Amino acid sequence: AQSVAQPEDQVNVAEGNPLTVKCTYSVSGNPYLFWYVQYPNRGLQFLLKYITGDNLVKGSYGFEAEFNKSQTSFHLKKPSALVSDSALYFCAVRDYNTNAGKSTFGDGTTLTVKP
């Protein structure tokens, strides 16, 4: 079985400050990891993914995430937050060893960036 935990329902940060949105996962095999963002009344949009290779993954809009196998984490980061980054963020995991195509999503973290 695979699972994802986003331990914070809400993250608040001031514009210009660095932000981190946390994600930990559990899979029986090797993980494929994804971050998506959802703006109000919209579908999810892809930000970045880790499949293999470099543990630091760079994605859209200046976001990056670091894969840490020992801590089973895949935290989303950005060096300098913008007000427009305010949205709902989802982490998702898929087990490499099961090709059934099923992803498990976390419950989401609401990021609020204040001016």
Add this chain to the structure above:
Amino acid sequence: NAGVTQTPKFRVLKTGQSMTLLCAQDMNHEYMYWYRQDPGMGLRLIHYSVGEGTTAKGEVPDGYNVSRLKKQNFLLGLESAAPSQTSVYFCASSYTYTDTQYFGPGTRLTVL
């Protein structure tokens, strides 16, 4: 390219009524998915398909049926709607199981 489209965008049903949600993608993707999103519960997979003519159950399949008669379309049916099925429904597609999922804009369904 339109990407992933969903119809309708909004729908209100009475308990016991039936309806079909249509998802269409023009990216030639093999994999298609139906999720429901409820407050504080993230996205939960209802059913998915790994290719034309195939379907499989996800986490919460009860009360729903699906069909994938054409590669570009994935239909989600509610045979007898219940208030517990009030939710926002998202369709997604991907080329392979390791690939990014592309999401539709969602269908907001209310069952009274």
